Amino acid sequence: MIKGKTKSGFNYHIDENVLQDYELLEAIAETEKNPIFITKVVRMLLGDDTDKLKEHVRDENGHVSIEKMNVEITEIFQSQKKLKK
Template sequence: MIKGKTKSGFNYAISQERMENYEMIEALNELDKNPMKLPKVINLLLGNDGAKRLKDHVRTDDGIVPSKVMMNEIQEIFESHKQTKN
């Protein structure tokens, strides 16, 4: 289980099984070629409830969920995991 908090204050806990899910690895590979795969990566990584919590966390006052902010949060989670793994 990896747990952490992004710089923006989003708390996450991700099981090792989710981190090692082959379908998530496939989705990450597809994400390089197609940014439209971001929702799939987020759902596979955080689960439906975690994805909803992240969307609510980054939602603007106007109700918009900025895709760039979502991508930054996910990148930060992966980078944090990479640092703790080494």
């Protein structure tokens, strides 16, 4: 299990077995053609932590900011060297 914490304080966990899943590779490749597939990649990587991340960035009006999600997701990818392999 890979664990980490973003600068904003979000704690996440990634199952290392997911990193060896061919379907994850397919989903990552699909984001090149269709960026909306990032939602599938995030769900595959974070699992139930995806919902926790959405709650973490949710504003006082109940909206989940795309920009804030992007910042958190980018930080998670950049901070985990194992994700870059």
